[in-house]
Amino acid sequence: MKAKLAAFLATMVVILPAYAAEIRVEGAQMSRDFTCEDGQYVAISGAGHKVVLTGRCGAVSVHGADHTLSFDTAGELVVSGVSNQIEGGTAGGLVVEVAQNKVKVTVKAAETAKIDVSGADQTLELTLAGPTQIEVQGAKNVVEWRAESGVKAPSVSAGGVENRISRR
Template sequence: MLRLLPLTLAAVLAQAGLAQAGALKIQGVGISRDVECEGRDVGIYGAENEIALTGRCDVITMHGSGHTVSFKEGAGLSVSGVDNTVTGGRVRDITVSVTRNAVTATLVGGEQPGRLNTSGSDNRVSLVLSGPTQLRVTGADHTVEWARAEGAPSPEVTASGVKNVIKRKREAARPTP
């Protein structure tokens, strides 16, 4: 029995290390936290959570209502639910579904284009496009506004549904000399 104790302890510690390296899950109502991503997937579930994600995240998934989330960088962002607000940095893939969600981010493309997929109704997306990008908008009453970073091409746009607005952001008026 005593011979097995070190092996058992090592197995438990290895499991704890593996769990720490896995996805981060934040679930509840009214939670307010700063979270270091450290390259991991992050799941945010429930309602009215205020989460600030720092560092580089892998895939960020949000389900629920009334969340306010900020992030610096992620491989992907998926927002599903009602009345969620996301303010972000750079991300390669964005999915926004259900209704009344607001997302602001930089959509990054490279060898593969950055992608936005929006479905449901009445979602608001504001993007800076960095590199080649594809915008796919389905559903009703969405507003997708975009601006190009220097050197970025215009996006490839696919749209279907009713009363969707997909447009380039107006540039701020420049003062006359």
């Protein structure tokens, strides 16, 4: 019996680190809090989740509709879907696509942060903490930004219809 228990525990020691490498939330309308450890990948998909991430996350991916997310730090944030509400600390890069997402974050990368916005009716409120490139495509997207002290204005590329990019 002790040998079987020891073998089971040894197997779990090998398996557990594989699960610790990423955080996944799937399905609908779950409310969860997680602590990211050393750049864990986070994937949120489905509809209506309320997720709070603390710690230093790696890439954070939000797909689906009506999610609410707050986070401390993300290596990169990707928001794809409809009517997601994201409020975070700092992201190293940002992609927002599809429609009607609201994102409020500070953006800072080791080099130049890249922000890519497409789709329609996106609303972004950004604080730029380092060099940044912003690209906006699609229709009726609003990107408002402010730069921290000593940070230059971003380089901006825009196309599409009725997009608005402005300093706040």
